[in-house]
Amino acid sequence: MKRRAFMKDTVGVAAAAGMPASADRGAPVGPNGGIGTAHVIELREGLRSLYQLDDAYGGGDVRSLARKHLKRVERIINTANYPETIGRQLQLLAGETAEHCGWLYYDADDQGRARRYWGEALTTATVLGDDNLAIMVLASLSMQASYEGRPRQGLDLARAAQERAVRYGSPGLQSLLASREARALYLMKDTSGAKKRLANSMRLVERDDRGRPSPDWAKFHGHAELDYAQGLYYTEAGHHHSAVQFLRAALDHQDRTYGRNRALYRLTLARSLVQAGEADEAAAQAVDSLEHLEEVESGRVIRRLKEVAGHLRGVDAACARNAADQLTEYVELSGAA
Template identity: 65%
Template sequence: MDRRAFLADTVGVAVGAGLPAHPRPLTPVGAPGAVGTAHLLELRAGLHSLFQLDDAYGGYDVRSLAVRHLRRVRRIVSTRTYPDTIGRQLQLLAGEAAEHCGWLFYDADDQDSARLYWGQALTSATVLKDPNLDVLVFSSMSLQACHEGRPREGLELARAAQERAIRLSSPTLRSIIAAREARALSLMNDGRAAGRRLSEAMRLVDSSSTGRGRPAPEWAAFHGHAELDYAQGMLYTELGRHDSAVQFLRAALAHQDRTYGRNRALYRLTLANSLVRSGAVDEGAAHAVESLEHLGEVESGRVTRKLHEVTDLLRRYDADTARRAVEELSEYARAKGAA
C-alpha cells in the first residue's frame, strides 16, 4: 500500500499516529441519541491524530483527512442533540479543526484555501469568545503574512496574538508568538528588535520548563529550543550573516525530535542553503542530497519550495559536488512530479 492510500484509510490515521485503540467501542456518532463526553473525546482524538500525521509527513496529503474530519464535526453540531456544555465544546472543536485545515493548506502552499479556513476559525473564536483559539489563528496568520511578503501585517497579527496570550499566562504560548514577532521584524530589516524578541522567546521557554504559568495547549507541543535555534538561524540569514546562521541551524537539526519529520526536512534544507551561501559548498551540497532520504516521506509545499531554492542556488557553482547534487536533486524532483 502506498502512503497516499495509507493516509486515506481512516483506520490508518490512528495506526500511523501511534495512537492506542479506544479501550471500549463507542456508540457511533451517527447513531440515535444525544452526543456525550465519550463522543467528544473520540472526535478530539481524531484531531490529535491529524496533528501527529502533519508533524511526521507534512500537510499536503493530510489536509483531505482534516477537511473530512471538520465536515464530520460540523454535521454533528448541526444534526445531533447534546447538552449546552457539550455543544460549546463541539463548536470549539469545529473551530480548532478549521484552524488546523488552514495550517495544513498553508504548509501545502495553498494560501487561498488557508485564508478561507482561518477566516472560519476566527469566526468561531469570535462567536465563542475563546482567547485560546484567537491566539492560535492570529499567530498562524502572522506566519502566512510573512511567507507572502507582508511582514508589517505579520507583526501586527503576532502582536494581536501576544496581547491575548499574556492573559492566558502560558510562557510557552508567549514564547511562540515572540518568535513570530521576531520573524516579522527580521523581514522588516529591524535586526535589533528581532534579536530582543528572540531573547524574550528563549527566556519564556526556559521559564515554562520550571512549571511556572499555565501549561501550553496541545498544538504548541512542537515548540522548544530546537525551534528557537531555527528562528535564530533564520534571523541571521535575513541579515546576510550566513556563518552565524549555520551555527544555529546545525543546533536546530541536532536537537529536533525525530517525530517531527517535516520540520527536520525543512531544517536540513535550510542548513544546506546557509552552508552554500557561507562558502561551504561541498558540505551544503552533501546536506541537500542527504535530505532526499527523508523527503520521500514528506509532502509539504514549504519543504518543496526550499528544495527548489537550494537546487537553484547550487546551479550557480561549478564544483563537482554541486553539479552532482543538482543532478540528484533534479532527478528526484522529476520523479516526484511524475509520481
C-alpha cells in the same frame, strides 16, 4: 515501508479514531438520545491523530482527511441532538479543526485556502469568546503574513495574539509569539527590535516550567524552533557562517517525531552552507535529505528543495551540480514540479 503505503494504513486508523460509530448510529446518551461527552472525546481523538500524522509526514496526505473530519463535526452540529454544553464543545472542535485545515493548506503552499479556513476558525473563536483558539489562529495568520512578505501585518497579528497570551499566563506560549514578532521585525529590517524580541523569546522558553503549561498546539515550540529562528535571522542579515551554526543546532535539537520540520531544517542548513561557500557539505546535506523526503509531503519543503537546487546549480563545482541534478530529478519524479 514507503511513506504512501504507510500513510494509507495509518490514515485509515486516524479516520476510525475520528468517526464515532455510536454517534453516527444515534446511540442514546440519555432518555432523548443524542450526542454526549464520549462522542466529543472520540472526535477530538481523531483531530489529535491528524496532528500527529502531519507532524511526522507533512500535510499532503492528511488534508483530505482533515476536511472530512471538519465536515463530520459540522454535520453533527447541524443535525444531532445535544445539550448546550456539548454544543459549545462541538463548536470549539469545529474551530480547531478548521484551524488545522488552514495549517495543512499553508504547509501545501496554498495560501488562499489557508486564509479561508483560518477565517472560519477566527470567526468561531470570536463567537465563542475562546482566547486559546483566537491566539492559535492569530499566531498562524502572523506566520503566514511574514511568509508572504507582509511583515507589518505579521507583526500586528503577533502582537494581538500576545495581548491575549499575557492573560493566558504561559511563558512557552509567549515565547512562541515573541519569536513570531521577531521574524516580522527581521523582515521589516528592524534589526534591533528583532534581536530584543528573540532574546525575550529565549528567556521565556527557559521559564516554561514556572507558569501555566503551553497549550497542546504550541508544545512544538522550544530550543529547536528558536535555534531555527536565530539561523533565519543571520541568513536575512547575510551572516551565513553564523546561520550555519544555529541551523545545525536546530537540526540536532529537533525531536525526530517532527519529520517535516527536520526535512525543512536540513534543506535550510544546506542553503546556508552554499551561501557560506561550503559547497561540498551543502551538496551532501541536500542529497541526504532526499531519503527523508520519501517520508514527507509538504509544499513548503518542496519549495525549499527547489531553492537549494537553484543555489547549488550556481556553484562552479561538480559535486554541487550533481546534487542539483539529483534534487531536480526528485522534484520531477515526485510530480511536484
